[in-house]
Amino acid sequence: MSIDQKIVQILHKVNALAAMRENRFSDLPDVRVLAVTKNQSTMAIRTALAAGITAVAENRVQEAVQKYADIGEMAEWHFIGHLQTNKARLIVPFCHLIHSLDSKSLAIEIAKTAAKLNKRQDVLMQINVSGEDTKFGVPPNQAVEMAGFLSSLENIRLCGCMTIAPLCDDIEKTRPVFRELFHLFQEIKSLNFPNTSLEWVSMGMTNDYPVAIEEGANLIRIGTGIFGKRG
Numbered sequence: 261m262s263i264d265q266k267i268v269q270i271l272h273k274v275n276a277l278a279a280m281r282e283n284r285f286s287d288l289p290d291v292r293v294l295a296v297t298k299n300q301s302t303m304a305i306r307t308a309l310a311a312g313i314t315a316v317a318e319n320r321v322q323e324a325v326q327k328y329a330d331i332g333e334m335a336e337w338h339f340i341g342h343l344q345t346n347k348a349r350l351i352v353p354f355c356h357l358i359h360s361l362d363s364k365s366l367a368i369e370i371a372k373t374a375a376k377l378n379k380r381q382d383v384l385m386q387i388n389v390s391g392e393d394t395k396f397g398v399p400p401n402q403a404v405e406m407a408g409f410l411s412s413l414e415n416i417r418l419c420g421c422m423t424i425a426p427l428c429d430d431i432e433k434t435r436p437v438f439r440e441l442f443h444l445f446q447e448i449k450s451l452n453f454p455n456t457s458l459e460w461v462s463m464g465m466t467n468d469y470p471v472a473i474e475e476g477a478n479l480i481r482i483g484t485g486i487f488g489k490r491g
């Protein structure tokens with residue numbers, strides 16, 4: 261199947277799953293599909309943009325910078341990988357949303373760069389719900405405190421939460437992880453911290469997005485499901 265056909269199919273399935281949720285999540289924006297473009301050529305990205313994708317997500321700084329130089333504002337740029345503090349200044353100038361905010365020191369650095377650019381950087385707090393050592397993210401029991409800290413930084417706006425579920429053969433096993441992230445999102449939202457806008461729940465990838473949508477995701481991150489296996 262071509263990239264265009266895969267996109268049509270995924271968007272169709274996402275809309276059907278979103279419609280089945282009825283009104284449970286109707287106070288949040290509709291589900292959006294991000295194309296995860298790591299290891300993909302700029303030609304493949306252009307094909308995806310022509311087929312109805314509007315936002316792309318990268319997980320490596322150098323690759324994101326290079327692709328932005330080529331594709332520019334034709335796409336909305338999201339950053340989803342672990343971001344080292346000293347690389348924040350490279351990402352902030354063109355990034356619409358950073359999904360992987362996972363420490364106070366990174367938050368301070370993002371805010372500093374954003375201030376110089378007269379910008380307010382939208383971020384999601386990455387939460388390590390599954391608690392795996394191999395994953396980045398704020399521990400669930402520190403998420404509320406972190407949200408309070410982010411709300412004190414003028415040039416950052418906390419817009420939601422992100423998690424990565426463990427890789428499982430049985431996608432049902434991801435459900436408790438997604439449910440817990442949504443629960444934390446709602447808890448933070450209910451606290452009405454100033455200078456925040458809690459709207460986005462980023463969870464679900466090619467293998468597990470149907471469950472993520474059922475549990476409240478409205479930003480899903482699809483790589484291989486659109487582009488095929490990474491080269």
Ligand SMILES: *Cc1c(COP(=O)(O)O)cnc(C)c1O
Pocket residue numbers: 296298319340341424464465466467481482483484485
């Ligand atoms: C690579 C990646 C994805 C996409 O994974 P697929 O299984 O290819 O859909 C989503 N989120 C993050 C953080 C990633 O690094």
